[in-house]
Amino acid sequence: MAYGMGNQPVIVLKEGTERSKDKEAQFNNIAAARAVADAVRSTLGPKGMDKMLVDSMGDVVITNDGVTILKEIDVQHPAAKMVVEIAKTQDIECGDGTTTAVVIAGELLKNAEDLIEQNVHPTVISNGFKLASIKALDVLNSMAVNTTSDDIEMLKRVALTAMTGKSVGGQKDYLAELCVNSVLAIAEKKGKTYLVDTGNIKIEKKTGGSIDDSELIQGIVIDKERVHQRMPKSISDAKIALLSLALETKKTEVDAKINITDPTQMSMFLAEEEKNLKSMVDKLASTGANVVFSQKGVDDLVQHYMAKAGIYGARRLKASDMEKIAKATGANIVGNIDEIDAADLGKAEIVEQKKVGDEDMTFITGCVNPKAVSVIIRGGTEHVIDEVERALHDAQRVVGVALEDGKVVPGAGAPEIELSLRLADYASTVGGREQLAIEAFGDAMEIIPWTLAENAGLDSIDVIIKLKTAHEGKSHKSYGIELESGEANDMIAMNVIEPLRVKTQAVQSATEVANMILRIDDVIAARRAPAMPPGAGMPPGGMGGMPGMPGGML
Numbered sequence: 001m002a003y004g005m006g007n008q009p010v011i012v013l014k015e016g017t018e019r020s021k022d023k024e025a026q027f028n029n030i031a032a033a034r035a036v037a038d039a040v041r042s043t044l045g046p047k048g049m050d051k052m053l054v055d056s057m058g059d060v061v062i063t064n065d066g067v068t069i070l071k072e073i074d075v076q077h078p079a080a081k082m083v084v085e086i087a088k089t090q091d092i093e094c095g096d097g098t099t100t101a102v103v104i105a106g107e108l109l110k111n112a113e114d115l116i117e118q119n120v121h122p123t124v125i126s127n128g129f130k131l132a133s134i135k136a137l138d139v140l141n142s143m144a145v146n147t148t149s150d151d152i153e154m155l156k157r158v159a160l161t162a163m164t165g166k167s168v169g170g171q172k173d174y175l176a177e178l179c180v181n182s183v184l185a186i187a188e189k190k191g192k193t194y195l196v197d198t199g200n201i202k203i204e205k206k207t208g209g210s211i212d213d214s215e216l217i218q219g220i221v222i223d224k225e226r227v228h229q230r231m232p233k234s235i236s237d238a239k240i241a242l243l244s245l246a247l248e249t250k251k252t253e254v255d256a257k258i259n260i261t262d263p264t265q266m267s268m269f270l271a272e273e274e275k276n277l278k279s280m281v282d283k284l285a286s287t288g289a290n291v292v293f294s295q296k297g298v299d300d301l302v303q304h305y306m307a308k309a310g311i312y313g314a315r316r317l318k319a320s321d322m323e324k325i326a327k328a329t330g331a332n333i334v335g336n337i338d339e340i341d342a343a344d345l346g347k348a349e350i351v352e353q354k355k356v357g358d359e360d361m362t363f364i365t366g367c368v369n370p371k372a373v374s375v376i377i378r379g380g381t382e383h384v385i386d387e388v389e390r391a392l393h394d395a396q397r398v399v400g401v402a403l404e405d406g407k408v409v410p411g412a413g414a415p416e417i418e419l420s421l422r423l424a425d426y427a428s429t430v431g432g433r434e435q436l437a438i439e440a441f442g443d444a445m446e447i448i449p450w451t452l453a454e455n456a457g458l459d460s461i462d463v464i465i466k467l468k469t470a471h472e473g474k475s476h477k478s479y480g481i482e483l484e485s486g487e488a489n490d491m492i493a494m495n496v497i498e499p500l501r502v503k504t505q506a507v508q509s510a511t512e513v514a515n516m517i518l519r520i521d522d523v524i525a526a527r528r529a530p531a532m533p534p535g536a537g538m539p540p541g542g543m544g545g546m547p548g549m550p551g552g553m554l
Helices: 022-041 066-073 078-095 098-117 122-145 152-163 172-186 265-286 300-308 319-328 381-403 414-430 432-444 447-457 458-472 498-516
Strands: 018-021 051-054 060-063 188-190 193-195 201-208 216-218 219-222 234-243 290-292 312-314 347-357 359-366 374-378 408-411 477-483 487-490 495-499 522-525
Touching: 018 319, 022 098, 022 498, 051 066, 051 458, 060 066, 060 381, 066 078, 066 098, 066 201, 066 495, 078 098, 078 498, 098 122, 098 432, 098 447, 098 498, 122 414, 122 432, 152 172, 152 381, 152 495, 172 201, 172 216, 172 495, 188 432, 188 495, 193 381, 201 381, 216 219, 219 319, 219 477, 234 319, 265 300, 312 447, 319 347, 359 432, 374 381, 374 458, 374 477, 381 408, 408 414, 414 432, 414 447, 414 458, 414 477, 432 447, 447 458, 458 477, 458 487, 495 498
Parallel strands: 201 374, 219 374, 234 290, 290 312
Antiparallel strands: 018 522, 051 060, 188 193, 216 374, 219 359, 234 347, 347 359, 408 495, 477 487
16 A cells, blocks of 8 residues: 555555565565475485375375475475475486575575674675675585596495485495496497486386395386287397387278178278288388387287287387387387388397286397486385485486586585685675675585584584584595594595585575575565355356256256
């Protein structure tokens, strides 16, 4: 509401609109963002706890993966949604460090709140945070250790660090090796650097066995069996045709009726249809194809002729599976049966149907260009398999990132303590009120080792003091917290290693979202539409009240 001449009220906003301004708006937003950070904080680190999430359908997810938790929670507050976006971005960019990014953002806002109460303007705080994040990236780069694709042991340590704390039992070493091998199999060298698309690693989950039974297949595994029992179970020297069309009788483009007045015409019609279907199989066989994968349906008669011709066939494959098979075998996906020729066929040493658990699956191995591989995850229950999949996803992404960037840093709070100390030194060189914001930024970095210690049942203050003494007094940049003993130790020697990008992305994302939330000084929220009660919007008498409808019938 505003006031015009003669103090007459002027209504600007619609009735029912809620508005909060200045410090009230800032503190509300900060409280919402901090609430999100607090929700995942207890999951941080190898000693972090798990969350059980139950959705509206009663489905249960048990995990300590930050992004999974935040995706499952139905967050309403707009500022809280912005913090959830950090976790999603971190997951897309790095695969790991989602909880770290969210916790840092929450602590940055908490420290900013203290400065706002001391009448430091949010714009000054925002500028200070920007300066601090630029300096933080320099410090992190100075801590980085180089790695290459030949250093398998270093890549394995990166995978192990990402999986520590996940519910994968005692199989971490086996899974870490599986991760590194799968990433190296699909890594493509571009000049001196690598390009890793983990989308080329196909994950198949099958309940049964134990996590130890999980395996890497140098080829593609698809969750389909052959369409006809008389088809061969195994094809050596496979020539693979990939079809995006249905091997069925085509329907006419326009509505048409065929009137048959003579029984002989009926048999001629059926014979012609059979001839068309057989010609499809003849065309495929003439190209030399002995394996056919169709994205759509396959007619029963076509299945029969394919079986007679000794062709292995599977139908209704996912588009993503078709693309992976195309990449691995060198096949072209064909949309017109008349245009297929031998050049469109892919090659593999063997295509066979094998039983995994209690289901049959198709294995395509010995591919010409195995830049797409498969991992079969086994486990006692679906919840275990889902958590193993999340652990593998994180580990594969961080190994890929380490391979692409060629730089890693020590973990266990070592980079954050180093940032805290170096930013404190840097703040005094900047001066002005921005100095306060840079100091607050440095203090916020300590939340990571603090939380790691807290989740491990250690005294957080003692841990921070030990780490600062090691970094400042002895210049041990790579010293982090060893959670078993509570002592400061060299994390490179302890094999706790993370890709540089995980840390840089977490700092940048947290800074950006903190600055965005701090700069909001006015929240104008329209009144929400009331929920429609059951049966609302229906005519009197239900459906039966509609004209021309008998009571209760549609």
